[in-house]
Amino acid sequence: MNNILLIPSTLWRKAHAYSQKLWVRVLAMGFLSILSLGLTQLVELFVPEPIMSRVSGEAADRLLDIISSAMLSVTIFSMTVMVSVYRSSASQWTPRVHRLIMRDSRTQKTLAAFIGTYVYALVAIILREMGVFGDDHALVLFWLTVAVLAFVVWSLVRWMLHLQTFGSLLHTTRQVEGITKERFQERLRTPCLGANPLTGDVPEDAQPIKADQSGYIQHIYPEGLNAVAERYDVLLYLPREIGSFVFLHEPLGWLVGDVKDEDRDEFLSLVRGHINVSDLRDYDQDPRFGLVVMGEIASKALSPGINDPGTAIDVITRVGRILSSYSSHDTRRDSHDDGETDSGEEGKGPKLDRLWVPPLSPDDLLDDGFGALLRDGAHLFEVQHRLQATLSGLMRHPDERLQSAAFDFAELALRRALEAMEFEPDRTRLLASVSERLHRSVTQS
Template sequence: MAQSKLFTLDKLRFAFGRINERLWVKPLLLCVLSIGGTFIAMLADTMGLSSVLPDITLASVESLLTIMASSMLVIATFAVGSMVAAYASASTGATPRSIPLVIADDVTQNALSAFIGAFIFSIVSLITLQNDMFDAAGRFAIFALTLLVFAIVIITFVRWVDRIARLGKVVNTIEKAEKAAGDALDRRRHAPSLGALTASPHQAANKGVPVCSSKVGYVQHIDLEALQACAEAHNCHVTVAVLPGTFAHTRLPLLHIDKDVEQCKAFETEAFSSAFTIGSSRTFEDDPRFGLLALSEIADKALSPGINDPGTAINVIGTLVRLFTLWQSPVEIDRLQAITYHRISVPELLIDDLFDDAFTAIARDGADMVEVSIRLQKALFALAGTDDSAMVAAARKHSRMALARSEIAMSLQDDIDAVRKTAEFSALPPITEPNAP
């Protein structure tokens, strides 16, 4: 029986992508390096350098390390408090879905790691010094390392102060969500079917014997390398029925195997379903729709009566236009992923789904605001001017829907006329023939 590989390159890539969302990883690494640096300094005593290096007094080194030990713990505690406040601000001011992006901020993680690492280094170095574990060369090495750590901490602190002032703010969160969505969209447009054959929506829904999930949650990642190995071992073809971001349950097929029922009875279907990573929440890396949804939620929250910030919604609409412009821009041939999984078919993302995630909530909750409605119509007009016939059709559809909502929600006829004038392009005849790729 074929078994799913425990480690594949795709699984490792996904696992490393999750590391940035764990606050303890980088501080742990810095703690290990700090302890290692103290004991590496002992090597200076074994190299016969005591006669050529300056003799640093024990009291001066201990004084520096004592200052560092007492100050770094306070600064680390202050850093944690500031980070928690920034996370709470991102959750209440933007959307809780943006928390992983804020946590993954490199400057903040590096600052916390540097502060904790410096504290551990100073404590370990003090203990070793007070127990006479260093000679003259070792004391000089510890002194030099202490000055280096001080310099790193000061530089890190200056950078971190600038970042913490903006971390958790809505504008900063929008930038992070745009980058996450843009990266995911860019990867997907260069690998529309993830390196497998392209499956039509009809194939994904109806072809072959279904294999369902044993877990309930969101599909976070699909290990196509492991799935290809299972298909080769059983000499079958697999059609993936769900993409990352889909909510899976025990009655929803993850994939279909191109065999009859009797043949599939002999299969170890757990090996197929284990290629799907299912968790309690969605992730940004392999799920472009989640990035668009997070941006839409930020705009939607700004339109709520309690916040009443149409400017943020208008900012998000501009961000969405940039992302859809990226999506329909020409692909780079040298980055286009070749089809390497010939026994797997994967459906492509549908532009209608992307537009639903991006614009539906904004059009619904901003329907009574003339400035938001007009900016939304202008954005959809810009997207309708592309050469992508599917995007043109989606833009016109959402323009008509947004206009209908505005006509119902607005009470002033002049506002309705202004929105209608901006939305005139949506009444044009639909495109019947798709453009050639």
């Protein structure tokens, strides 16, 4: 059973998720600090005795005292700044952006460096008091401590430069755009998570695989699920997208095939073990969540207390830039319902041929990124003008599905804006800025 949970692709995904946690980086730096002190004992064996005695133990003690006292203060200060930025960002922009800022790699690396250096100094002082590093064998310890000090200074400079923009609106929107674009490109490079595209209904003879808890589908490990399907000689259909909410005992997926009664509990456990359900959505594997967060930032900026249409316009541009790379064209060969492929077609077939996953829908993507603006910015000409200009660009996109979705969304946005705007010249200007086709569709119906 467990060998499926230990396949390399699944382990890599889980290791990547853990590497983004602060405590993992702190533990790694602490272990590296202790390891470096242990290696000094080996290096000392290759240093000639006359050279070893050139540096006294007191010189190393002074440097270690400086590090131990300074790093504690710097770490406390950095933690205070970090918590303040987390809270202000959650209240100013959106609570959903708080968890992304918590995963800021520069902040995590800096805090891990400070705490790791503090651990290094404490352990070195303890070893000095125990006589492990004698006064006549402190050369390697001294120069290692000098290197640690240089590393601390470099980390402090990076941290001060990072604090100039950390938590600001520009930095936050860039972070959300960056992670969303990265996950979006990842999904485009691996359509349907590497599985077959589920574009129709689930087969009628499919059996439901019910969820054992309520929550959002946070992660899916498709390679492991395909391995499970191969082991039991069945097909798996996952109509629910990553980020969708599933209730207890609702279908988490669908099974086509027969699983023996004595193997059913193990099979269900394996399937549920490869589909993480949690109380929160996550940015990993879920580009739609990033678009939702960007829409929330724009919506919050349009609230009466903030009244910042410029931020909404900036978000519209960023969302349009992300969606401009959309493509529904699958370079892999189309698969039949039985998992086989046409040998005469070009390209590669789906790597995970026993798994079916729905592709990204352009209608959902547009609604995620612009849905909140459609409601909260309907009465503002400058916001709707930029929105229509961005949608007009997407309507010229090479992908036909995105073209159609952008036109439908632009028509909906225009109709709502014309009803929300009270000033007639604004309505006239907005109508004049859209394409003739869209103008005709709205005014003639």
